[in-house]
Each structure stands twice: as C-alpha cells, then as structure tokens.
Amino acid sequence: LFGGSAASSGSGTAWINPSEALSSNSAYANVGLAASSASASLNVSGFIFNIPSRSTILGIQVSISKYATNASIMDSSVRLIKNGTIVGINNRKATGWSTGGVPVVSTYGDTGDSMWGTGWSPSNFNSNFGISIQVKNSATGGSTRTANIDYVSVRVSYTLDGIIYW
Numbered sequence: 001l002f003g004g005s006a007a008s009s010g011s012g013t014a015w016i017n018p019s020e021a022l023s024s025n026s027a028y029a030n031v032g033l034a035a036s037s038a039s040a041s042l043n044v045s046g047f048i049f050n051i052p053s054r055s056t057i058l059g060i061q062v063s064i065s066k067y068a069t070n071a072s073i074m075d076s077s078v079r080l081i082k083n084g085t086i087v088g089i090n091n092r093k094a095t096g097w098s099t100g101g102v103p104v105v106s107t108y109g110d111t112g113d114s115m116w117g118t119g120w121s122p123s124n125f126n127s128n129f130g131i132s133i134q135v136k137n138s139a140t141g142g143s144t145r146t147a148n149i150d151y152v153s154v155r156v157s158y159t160l161d162g163i164i165y166w
Helices: none
Strands: 005-009 029-033 041-047 056-068 073-082 085-087 104-110 129-137 145-160 163-165
Touching: 029 129, 041 073, 041 145, 056 073, 073 145, 129 145
Parallel strands: none
Antiparallel strands: 005 041, 029 145, 041 129, 056 104, 056 145, 073 085, 073 129, 145 163
C-alpha cells in the first residue's frame, strides 16, 4: 500500500519533490548531501489500511525503492509514525545504498513478527500512520551525493478469527 502524502520536515537538507515517493513511477524524491551531512526527514503518511477493530497485529514491513549516486549515502533513520508521532526503534540499515542509477527495493521489518519496538492496535493503521526516513552522506570529503527514492510502501499483517491477512 502506498501513502497519500509526503513532506520534508525538520532539520537537515530538505528533500526535493517528496510526493514522488508515493508511487512506483520512476520519478524520485531526492536530496543532495554534502560530505558528512544529513537530510531532513522524508515523512510519508496517509496510509489507510481499514484493518478490522477485532484484529491482532502481527508485523509491519516497509519497502523502499531507492538508489544513490555514491555508496556513501546510507540510512540514518527509518522509523514509523503513529498518531502523528515518530515512534519505536530505528530499523535503518548500516550499509550504503545501491548505486548505478537503478533503484533496488530494501525491506525493513517483516510481516511475521516485527512490531518496530512498540505496541499497535488496528486503529493505529486507519489514520495518521506513516514512515519517517532520514539519510546521511558518510563521506568525509568530495562532492555532493544524491539519495533517490521512487516509492515507499507498507504491508501490515494481522489475524482475524484465526485467519492471517496482509
């Protein structure tokens, strides 16, 4: 499921065209980062799942289609937004992003047991749920490097009356 809105927020270098992260269309939300600098948060929200209130949440998986102009671009923070507030653990990956101009999908969490370090109820996914992403340029010198995100999507798995859904 894709989000319904995206914005650059907070301190750091602002994302350009954040709404391009809302669909798989080969158009990119991007941010150019000088050496040793970090981006603002790219907050993707507006996910509406319509999960029945009697359900039990099993896991949350985020997929990000991304690439960079240099492997010094890395995740700084990948966290969830619950009721408009960034919550839970930072599920960032400690490796540089793929390069070469072709996006690669990275997954964070999973649909089987990843709750991102916080409790969830069905109502949390039916309004004001999202993902907050920050990246950094780990290089200590050199030119500006660019992070590009084609899309951000989320899968939530849950049980209802003994049946697993996602």
